[in-house]
Amino acid sequence: MSGLYKVLIVDDEMLIRKGIINYIDWEREGFQIAGEAANGKEAMQMIEKVEPDILITDIVMPDLDGTELVKLAKAKYPELEIIVLSSFENFDYVRSTFQNGVADYILKPKLNGEELIKTLRRIAPATKGTAKKAASMEEVLEKRIQGYTLPSHEEQMLKDFPYDRFFLTAICWLDSDMEGQVLESFMNLGVDKKALLLPENENDFYLLLINFPVEQQLSVKQELINLTNEHRGTGKNIASLISMPFSFIDELKNIHENSLQKLYNYLFYLSGESVLIDGELPETEKANTFRLSQFIEVFKQKKFDSAIASLERHVEQLTQDYKQDIFEFKSWLENIIFNIIVLLGNMKYRVEELEQGKYQYFADINEAKTAKSAVARFEEFLGAVQSLLADHTKADRSPGIQALLDYIDEHYADSLSLGALAEHFHYNPSYLSSYFSTHFHIGFSDYLNHVRIAKAKEILATSRSSVNLVSEMVGYGEPSYFCKVFKRIEGMSPGRYRKKSSAKM
Missing domain, CATH: 1.10.10.60 (Homeodomain-like)
Known part of the structure; x- marks a missing residue:
């Protein structure tokens, strides 16, 4: 037992604590549960008593919350590794804890045995008095993107780039069976310095930082475009995003959040494009406001063809407005589905099948990675509506x-x-x-x-x-x-x- 990593679990919900305890076979994986606590005050007492190697803590707790616990624990026990649990709405709040030495975080909706053991293994080698491995350049750049406070020796590493200009590029939509080959081709660009940062698994893209002399800016950009088009020409599902050029590595976090993430959102609508370059995007116009009340009135008059045609025209407008919020776009489609089913039900149509299928339509639209795939599912719904109306008309109209x-x-x-x-x-x-x-x-x-x-x-x-x-x-x-x-x-x-x-x- 002495060779096992000791883990302390802190959460004010007993069911969460028990769930974590039962997720994995701790001893078989090289860990043991040293104890559990319901809040930060209890946790600080138990840390002194059981001397854990790893602390897993919630953020929102009574008496002493997770943020304060992290500060106190790291100040008193700097070798203690900490994993934070968070819900989506607290994510920005969680990021602030990284500056106090948190090793990693897990979103509660994704908390499962596989995710937990993977995170534990990632940080465990640094415990038990083992000297921490020196961070690689990629790891230091990842910390910079996440907004961590870097120690002086890692700050010094970021001064080692030899050239005065950077691009942050995202390679998107790679299938797992070809990602190695494609990424290698981008890593071997004819430029002098580049570093693969990290797989952004949530967004299905990989980040590439390219450092080059300012006079090579146009040629580097063109090479990225050519390489993307070459892969796409062979049938590979790939797109590239190219940030604004920048001159200082300290700008990396801002470029990632305000240039690259913006392009990724635009790609939802511009999925037919192989390359999106910040500052070189096509023109767009904001879609007209959809008059839902007028649509409902036309629908009630049973002018279904006219109503559906107006919907389809508006959807086409929406998909051309690539600056529109993705969540709002998906919500609008889902709201129209909901309204049509309610209208048809009030008009005494048999909507049982549409009612049963609406949650699958919602799920598919919500999970769609492109506007094209979301609209395709919406069009399937409209097709089902038109079939229902046609069948009803045949049966009802002599x-x-x-x-x-x-x-x-x-x-x-x-x-x-x-x-x-x-x-x-x-x-x-x-x-x-x-x-x-x-x-x-x-x-x-x-x-x-x-x-x-x-x-x-x-x-x-x-x-x-x-x-x-x-x-x-x-x-x-x-x-x-x-x-x-x-x-x-x-x-x-x-x-x-x-x-x-x-x-x-």
Whole structure:
């Protein structure tokens, strides 16, 4: 037992502590549980008593939290190695603990036996009085990116770069079976100094720092572009991100956060591009605001083709706005899915299959690495909606009703009444009135108004006919009444609609 590394676990939740204890076979892996504590005060008492080699601690705890515990423990026991547990929302808070000597962290949602033992093994060789191995250049650069305070000898290492210009480059989307070959080709660029930093496993990219004389800046950039295109030309799934050039290694953290991470977010939308270079990006325009209330109104009128077409146009706009927040984009798609299912359910459509499948749609969109793959899943949902509507229409609309609706669509400019249509098509007027209310959620008069206004919009957008003439062409005797109905349905006057339509052409 004396050769085992002693571990102290600190968390105010007993279930978390017991879970950690039961994750692995500690002794078989070379460790032993020396004790457990519910807060920082208890932990400090136990550290003195059991002299652990490794401390695993939560951040948010009563009495003495994890941040204060780290400061006190490292000040009094500098050889103690510390692993911090954190939730996603506390991650930025956790980073501050690194300056006090934390060895590593584990996000609680990813806490499992494999992750825990991997982290323990990574830091264990530095315990038990074993002298710490000198950090490599890659490890020191990683610390710089993470914002650690470096000891003086590691700061000195960063002064050993011979040239006065840097690029930070990310090689993205590498498959595991080819990453070695591809990374080696980038490491062997025809430049004088480079260092592979670390695999960014969360983002599926590898970082490469390139140091070169300032006069080689254009040639280095071109070589990165050429090499990426060569690999892509052989069918490899690869893209490269190239930061702004910078002159001082102290800028590395800022370049990583504000240049490279920005490019990675843009790559979500620009996945068709092989190389993104900060400062040389294509122009983009912010997408127009989507009028959800208008979409819902059109949907309730059962103008499904029109509603879905407006959705697809807006989605296309969104995917071209690469500066848009990725989370907001995905949330918007998920919100539309939710709204459509609720609308269809309220309209008495059978939405059981859509209800059952919506969480998978949400999960797939949330996990999508590109806008293209997120939209593809969204389009699958719309396809399922259209299939449902087609099946429902076939089952629900008799040939007689379809003939009546076709008649309205052809004779919208005539003087039409519910009674006359009922008599002509041999329906009871009460049944026909109920049909419009049930299936279109509006009465017959409003249905006819919507048909007429839709025709008026076509005429206004494609001709120079006066508003008075258009009013007469679509069946309104009084232009003033036509304008009133048009504004109620479209939210603007016929004249303003025409100007807006002309501006788009």
